[in-house]
Amino acid sequence: MTARYENPADPAGSPELVIDVRNLSKSFGSKKVVDDVSLSVRRGEIYGFLGPNGSGKTTCIRLMCGLLTPDSGSGACLGFDIVRESERIKRRVGYMTQRFSFWEDLTIRENLEFVARLFEMKERKAAVDRALENLGLHGRSNQLTGTLSGGWKQHLALAACMLHAPDLLLLDEPTAGVDPTARRDFWEELHRLAAQGISVLVSTHYMDEAERCHKLAYIAYGKLLVKGTAREIVASQRLHTLSVSGDELNALSARLEGAPGVEQTVMFGSALHVSGRDEQALRRAVAAVAGQRRVQDAxxxxxxVFIYMMRHSRDNFEAAR
Structure with missing residues (x-):
């Protein structure tokens, strides 16, 4: 795909903040789904949101962009107040949900034309033609949507998001259930958009995708636990990791659980990763039980880190059940 979108955003990647929110909180009934979150996103930045299922990632993204009204907190998105000017924000945002929501008995072109009418676009045909060309869909424009593979449906959903030339994209686990090649193509497209000054907020569970984001935020049960680049987040947890290879690694993992210095054991293919913050205690614990197995620094x-943080996150929703 070779996309060049016409967009009013500065293609040089201005450092200005497109999102700047402070102390956002939101409850549904007795559950506080977002709890005192502050975050900023720069123009042309791809910002990834990680966290367990039900952690508040999607709600947080919607609050930051004026799609939901916070119970408390304040901020701006695209220069507009997220509470008082939410309608102005919505016109400049493209939102792609995890659930595919187009009409499968319509063609690709017909679906895009319908979306263009919803946006009340004046030059609908030109906008649809441009979207088809940008996302590599022109040759399939008359194909019924229901016959598309998951990857091509994803192309269609992104094309629909881009019809009105938004400055900001919100993507809710956009590549769930899509094959690796289609996921790679999708992320190459996101980076092309970011290079043109479009900012992207994306929630994902795929670690390879998270590492392709410029910045990350880890949210667990409504709390923002850490934010920064992937390298900064890894460094923030101060974990040392040893890789153990050999026989009966499941049994070895069970023996290491709870040992002094061992905070986590995780199978990675044919190796066992053993992690802890006290490096010397970790080495002693592994050496005591490793036997003839090979032990390497990893x-x-x-x-x-993602698994470690999930295991150490406290579910503050339990009291509301």
Missing amino acids: ETSLED
Whole structure:
């Protein structure tokens, strides 16, 4: 795909903030789904949101962009107040949900034309033609949507998001259920958009996708626990990791659980990753039970950290059940 979108955003990647929110909170009934979140996103930045299912990622994204009204907190998105000027924000945002929501008995072109009418676009045909060309859909424009593969449906959903030339994209687990090649193509497209000054907020569970974001935020049960680049987030947890290879690694993992210095054991293919913050205690614990197995220093990965943070996050929704 070779996209060049016409967009009023500065293609040079201005450092200005497109989102700047402070102390956002939101409850549904007795559950506080977002709890005192502050965050900023720059123009042309791809910002990834990580966290367990039900952690408040999607609600947080919607609050930041004026799609939901916070119970408390304040901020601006695209220069507009997220509470008082939410309608002005919505006109400049493209939103792609995890659930595919187009009409499968219409063609690709017919679906895009319908979306263009919803946006009340004046030059609908030109906008649809441009979207078809930009996302590599022109040759399939008359194909019924219901016959598309998951990857091509994803192309259609992104094309619909881009019809009105938004400055900001909100993507809610956009590549769930899509094959690796289609996911790679999708992320290459996101980086092309970011290079043109379009900002992207995306929630994902895929670690390879998270590592392709410029910045990340980890949210668990409504709380923003850490934010920064992937490298900064890994460093913030101060975990040391050893990789153990050999026989009966499941049994070894069970023996290491709860040992002094061992805070986590995770199988990665044919190796066992053992992590902890006290490096010397970790080495002693592994050496005591490793036997003839091979033990190597390993670079702590974002996935190691993600699993560690999930296991150490307190579910503050339990009291509301």
